[in-house]
Amino acid sequence: MAGSATPFASFEWLIAWRYLRARRREGGVSVMTWISLIGIALAVFALIATLSVRSGFRSEFVATILGANAHVQVLQTPYATETGQVIRTLDDYDARADAVRQVPGVTRVAPTVRGEVLASANGRNAGVQVLGQTIADIKTLPLLADPEVSYGSIDDLANGIAIGTGVANQLGVLVGDRVQIISPDGVQGLMGTTPRTSTYEVVHIFQVGRYDIDRIRVYMPLAEAQRFFNRDGVVDELEVLVEDPEDIDDLVTPILAAAGAGTYSWTWLQSSGGFLRALEMEDNIMFVILSILVLIATLNITSGLIMLVKNKGRDVGILRTMGLSQGSILRVFFICGSGIGLIGTTLGVILGCAFAIYIDPIFGFVNWLLGGGVWDPSVRFISELPAELRLVDVLRAAALSLGLSFVVTYFPARRAARMNPVEALRYE
Template sequence: MFRPLSVYIGTRYTRAKKRNHYISFISLTSMIGLTLGVLAMIVVLSVMNGFQKEMRSRILGMVPHAVLQLSSGAPLDNWAAVAAAASKHPEVVGAVPFTQLDGMLSFKGMMQPIEVDGVDPQQEPKVSIIGSHMLAGSLDALKAGESGVVIGEITARRFHVNVGDSLLLIVPESSATPGGITPRMQRLNVVGVFRVGAELDGTLALIHVDDAARLLRWQSGQVQSVRIAFKDLFQAPEIGAQIATELGAGYRSVDWTHTQGSLFGAMKMEKTMIGLLLLLIVAVAAFNIIATLIMVVADKRTDIAILRTLGMTPGQIMAVFMVQGSVIGVIGTLVGGTLGVIAAFNVTAIVSTLEKLAGTHIFSSDVYFINYLPSDVQALDVLLVCAAALTMSFLATLYPAWRAASTQPAESLRYE
């Protein structure tokens, strides 16, 4: 098979290991460094993608994509009409009554802050994933007037309660007293326990929307807002504002970017910064390629001079060493990319196995938003990492190759 002379000599220099074992060792080290850098970048970026995906599906599957409410903060009397108007938009998949309040849960002297959502258990599956994450009881067990509550698994574990037990809910209420706030208490019966594997398992509880109205001393049928779920949650700010405008000047839309946007913005920034830091590993490997080729050029000065006297041009000499450095880069990138993709696809199982062997949970819902290590391999990330590694490897060959092409045959052969 025909090969250009520069490619033939460059690949032969890459394979040759007998004359200078030290240079061969440095070449191998450069290749391994590049492999590890690419592998690390693919695995870490995949894990970051996995965290973002899980948090979108779990947290944004539980919290509202957007809510429509009166600008004055007054309760809605005609929530059904608002929901019907919102449902006409083709991007809306569900519009249901929703009331939210903050309070404290108490059980046998233990207390914790809690966010309480008033929901309609029959319509909630349209906008929430909670129905498919019940550990005990069911969402349908929430009945109007029966003071039922569905709590998260972390809350249940913290209080050592289960379905059938009772909790005390304390809700602050404005009053004319000197303190300005009077606690309002309500005994709630646990009718269900959910687990979504996120921090919401310890900060969220659900009651019937009519019970929430009674707690707030509203009329029966009044709700705080209408909760909306969209096909594409990233369109929530634009579409929510559009629907609120169509409803009239008295309405406003509050979407998930106001309540959870800072969290996802921080995660995006973290992914970018971690990617740039890991890129330094690849840059170090590229510098190793420069050092390797400079030593090869110094070792091959006689060979270069002979090739020049035989008629090879400086450009062909330059191409020889660019080929040699590029081979190191290509092999290191391909091996690192392959191992990185394999590791990224199996990192969840690997960490789970380590947890079982160690007998402990590395990622606990009490501390982290997600209680396991997720991974989401994206082809674009893999391609960008490999492209960056190949580009830096190629650029690393230019200076040593130029030094080789600048070699003067007479000077190199003077003492031979």
């Protein structure tokens, strides 16, 4: 019996396919079908492209943070001596570093001297941040070991200093030039404090891809930094890297226990967490906004189905009198609408994935077309537009599009199913 046919039987698919292939006199239905399909494809494409860029931006931002900065800094809790001098440095740092290295999950520990000074060369000045570490420790920094751009050799650091490309550009120096480093915390004398100055040869210039590092960072050997900053036998902190930076909070307690009493920590999440929270908030907002775009695109399916139901009213009446159930009619029109949504979503997924994969040549063309200067690393902190295609983002976009397509399709399909065959054929 036709009324008890298996749901989504072959004849239901056949009828739906014939309805989607509108004849010339029903061209309006065909046009709405194409508009709906293209709209959904573009909306899904925009959603996947945006999510991939946002994911890539976060990954690249975190990678540049973690590639040239400590995951956690171990510092001395300030205390006053009997003479009233406030101590903020770590003594016995080699033993402390060896103890922290034994903590499971720790991959690198580097005793570090850190200071803010003035660099001068060629009549130009720049405020810089000097980090003093052993040459072996500097070589183990991920982004210093493999920078985006480098000049000279880090192996020659015993003979000079390494500076970021931003520092080099501001001072107008190249490898082999000399830079004067000036610290206001110098020698105490009868006339007050005399700034401490030293001149160093630039032996290495690096670009790690994060503007605020390339713009201010200077590296020098630990022993020289201790001499220049009056840190004989002590360091300012222990720079610690771990296997999983996202779980740094779980490692802080054992790291501090190994470093000894009187120490405290400052993690990368504390220093850069505000940027990450801002990115996550922007991700959520962009997903909501683009979800509305997908909803608007899927609503075109409703318009097309309403036109289709109106044009096929006579056919629906004939099919009902032949024995088709309301469920069969509903499924026929549901297949029409959901088929448009499925095809549009598939095209959108393909376009979005292709955009994420080939974003470099696409963005290069756009940058060339607009005359360059589209991407400002001083604002975004990284050198180029990143994209990371994640399966979860593709699934979220596809699920949203298909879910909305199925929901908006149901109501005009139900209207067609409830159509009275007598009323449908009364004026035919």
